[in-house]
Amino acid sequence: MDANPTAPYRTAAARARAIADVARDSFGPTPGTVRTLGDIARHLTGAADAFDAYEPLTIPGLTGRDMPTDAAGELWVVEELAFGTPATRIPADVTEYVTAPITGRSLPFPDPLNPITTRYATEEAEIRAALEQLHDDTARADKDIDGWMRDVLEVWKKHMRLAPMVYVDNTRPRHQS
Incomplete structure (x- = not known):
């Protein structure tokens, strides 16, 4: 069993908040792009909050690999917003940086x-x-x-x-x- 099963979730939360801060600090060519950046930041913050509140499974072999449903939903919205508005310069793959500590997948x-x-x-x-x-x-x-x-x-x-x-x-x- 992992020594600290919440560590990957706390890292995911910190990454989501860091990306949200970048989105908030960014600007876009149109007011719509600026609104989308704000929406991306809001959903990333929602994902971060869900990761922070999550108590992972403590089943050997699965510990640290389950994904909180609320966080997954928020990240899906982020992907859709980033993909649909390339002018934000936030790549849709950005959510993979957030989930990598949990999933163990390679970075995009x-x-x-x-x-x-x-x-x-x-x-x-x-x-x-x-x-x-x-x-x-x-x-x-x-x-x-x-x-x-x-x-x-x-x-x-x-x-x-x-x-x-x-x-x-x-x-x-x-x-x-």
């Missing part, structure tokens, strides 16, 4: 953009390397949850800004020599 990674031009390929490689480095820094992820989450989200924002530029660049006509 953006799909490759496969840029054609060297400039964008270099930029994407730098973004992916930065995210990989953050994912590998498990000591910081445990000790500085707020700072680590902010840095992770900043890297995701860079990727989300780059994606439409790569799309446009990859679809424009090329001159053959």
